[in-house]
Amino acid sequence: MKRTTLTRFLIEQQRHENALPAELRLLIETVARACKTVSHSVGKGALGEVLGSLDSENVQGEVQKKLDVIANEVILEANEWGGHLAAMASEEMDTLYPTPNRYPKGEYLMLFDPIDGSSNIDVDLSVGTIFSVLKASDEVAGRDVTEEDFLQDGRKQVAAGYAIYGPQTILVLSVGTGVYEFTLDREVGAWLLTDADMKMPQGKREFAINMSNRRQWSPGITRYIDERVAGAAGPAGEDWNMRWTASMVADVHRILKRGGVFLYPYDDRTPGNGKAKLRLMYEANPMSYLIEQAGGAATDGFIPIQDVAPTALHQRVGVVLGDKAEVARITEYGKAN
Structure with a gap:
């Protein structure tokens, strides 16, 4: 059976559902590519020298795992130059990360947790990446982004999702038209739709x-x-x-x-x-x-x-x-x- 790729799904959402602008589509594709890179690092484990902790703490006062820092850098570097974002904020950083001046400033803001569940890394249990996308105020086009620009309630989210790095690498995504699951085909490097318009079962104990x-x-x-x-x-x-x-x-x-x-x-x-x-x-x-x-x-x-x-x-x-x-x-x- 021929499956729908993430790219095709997003284009169809853009064309037929009018659910997302082209810039948001490109942003989500960039995040998905970054998650593939993180998945590769997770999969290498000790062979990639990504296990263990660093002699540093994040803003939360938590000891940082090596993979926390690696994944944070991967996601920042993948998204800073594309022109889709005005700024990013990460659980691993004290404050926001503005789009560098040498790159175009986009109209979205992204918040992310690069590695959720990092205590599981060293014992080979599932971890993940979580992200949330907000629309930036029109005012940020003419000024620097501030932390206050990020302080929007959850109803203002225009997209959100997570990647889970387990026996399979899975991306779960919503752009406001339902929830969709994509599984990474490692042989070809493509995200393929494996569960469409997911509905959570009710009444389970x-x-x-x-x-x-x-x-x-x-x-x-x-x-x-x-x-x-x-x-x-x-x-x-x-x-x-x-x-x-x-x-x-x-x-x-x-x-x-x-x-x-x-x-x-x-x-x-x-x-x-x-x-x-x-x-x-x-x-x-x-x-x-x-x-x-x-x-x-x-x-x-x-x-x-x-x-x-x-x-x-x-x-x-x-x-x-x-x-x-x-x-x-x-x-x-x-x-x-």
Whole structure:
């Protein structure tokens, strides 16, 4: 069976769906090419001397893996010269990265997490790349881009996606017309469409959460998880499975394909003062965009994530996403406590 390539899919979206301008199409193709390069580095592992950590920390205070830095440079270098972007921002950098003056300034902004789940790199488990694209203000054509230009709520995203580097390398993408999956054919170097207009299964009894954080959960999260762990004998009335990969890309991809709910909630203090792990701009917003496009729901435990007003480039939020009914139940439990 002849499959549709990513390039053909994007051109058809441009021509027939009027879903994306030519510049956005070219930007997505550039990101996809960069992900192929990152996939090659991941695949080489120790043979490519990309394993292990560096003697440095990122802006989050996290020790950087070698591959974090390599992937960050690959994505920056691939996208800086094409004329599609006015600036980029990465989880691995303190502040934004403006398009160098020697290159044309584009009309889009991109935020990305070069390697999500980097703790998995050295033990050969799945990791990924997440990206989000925003439209820049018309004003940036005549001035330098600032961090404030990036602080748009998730509803303003014009495209989002992730690549997952596992047994297969997969690109999951949305430009606002649904969610589409492409698998990298390594023999020919092409992204081929393998799942069109993905819809997340509903009613599946599976959750993903880091149980080691149980002591930090709010009463609402504790109640929800305890009911599921109790199984058929408990209030949920059914047995549930738990999965946890320590890579948001891997865990969300499984839920997107198989259903269920993913939780990385605030701790037991109030959201305004509490501690959260995941980054709004680099992780929560793009994943929420994809999940909603696939028929699911995503909240910070209280309101839809895409309605959260950003206040900082590296802002963190609680994340609850997946099955609509389960996300609604968790939100209800949170509000009750």
